[in-house]
Amino acid sequence: IFFRHHVCISHQIFRLLMRAVRKHAFSKFRFLVVFIAVIGVLLCAVVWSLRAAPVTGIVLPATASQIANEQALPSESQDSDHGTAPALGAVDSMQDVCEQCNLAGKCLAGGQCSCLQGWTGPTCGVLDLVPGTAQPAFHKASRAGVTTWGASAAQAPTGEWYLFASRMVHGCGILTWSSNSEIVQATAPDVMGPYTIVKTLMPSFSHGPHLVRAPNGSYILFHIGAGDGISGVPAEACAEGSTIRPFKRPHAKKVAPGEVPSGDFWIGMAVAEALTGPWRRYGPLLGLRDGALEDMITNPSVAILPNGTALLYYRTTHRERKRTQRHIGVAVADHWAGPYRRLSRVPLFEALAEDPYVWQTGGVFHMLVHDSSSAGYSNPQKYAGKHAFSRDGLHWTVSPDVPYSATVALANGTLVLYARRERPELVVIAGRPAALITAISAQPWTRRDHGFTMVQQLR
Known part of the structure; x- marks a missing residue:
């Protein structure tokens, strides 16, 4: 055998x-x-x-109350059959922001908008990005031919910045993300970098890190993947951060309700009291289910509400008319540790999107996503990102404005046109966006799938 x-x-x-x-x-x-x-x-x-058994080193979920005692975490509960909305509790809503200004600005007389910090445009639907440099956040790593693809950052009490990023092993490109991605930890004295990678936090396969601060002060790093150290694409197929030979992409497997999701395409998390660690890993929190309109679950983003309720947003992928359709799904839990249940078997909104990043400011919700429509892929220099807003985190309006694109303005007045700009993540300070973190690809993936992570400051 x-x-x-x-x-x-x-x-x-x-x-x-x-x-x-x-x-x-x-x-x-x-x-x-x-x-x-x-x-x-x-x-x-x-x-x-036994192939669906949990990977050694990952704590299987148990009950929600045990997380307060630093024990095991809860497993995923059954999906909500009727999409019942949770009791979100009272929030301090910004009464003077309006939908006309994308909930990112105050409505003035005559239909004018006064934009909040970080936003600009007639209806406050565009991120107010500061012209920067064409250098990635990982200067040395990118020059050495290593592909990174998006990150999440936070500042330690000491003032040092910690960044958690997806990096492809074996010198491979982003096309191998579903098997060769690992999560690394990097540090820098400033949010703009350059960051120095200090260690591998989770081996392959692990991807899509999203850092959240818990109400008790703990740090929660949501991600996908078991991190079992298995990488499907060998080094022989890659060179200088690009994939040079064909390979077979691994696929996720759906399971019946009540079973533990197998494979790597489930959402887990790591918890630590400090950004330096140690990190305790838990999962799965959410995985594929038979009967759900899903072929893949990736890219988690979590909003923790004042009453402790947690909303988990994620990218869901399914095949429709022989084409891959990417949408945003949502699950809810009474505690950020879970158990999570889906609120609906249909997408959160009809717009094709992926890579959600959700944050709250003044009691309202904002979401940045990568535009996965045909326009977003065919003309990323104009339609790379989308912005949606909500007053309750459940009912969303997609703005017609484009918050950011793959066209990056430099401080010297020139423009750089990139082939892709995905995985949006913000550095939010005191409820206001301070910097935009994105994954960048300079060339179409059919030519070279090398990628790097960029940090661009906001006014």
């Missing part, structure tokens, strides 16, 4: 044994061969049935 990556190739061994049986006429030997073959098949079946 040969076992690797949850695959048992027992039929090859069986064929070899049968050849031996035909060569030897002794009944005892034949009986022994058949007995060994049967035992092998049974062992193969046992290993196959």
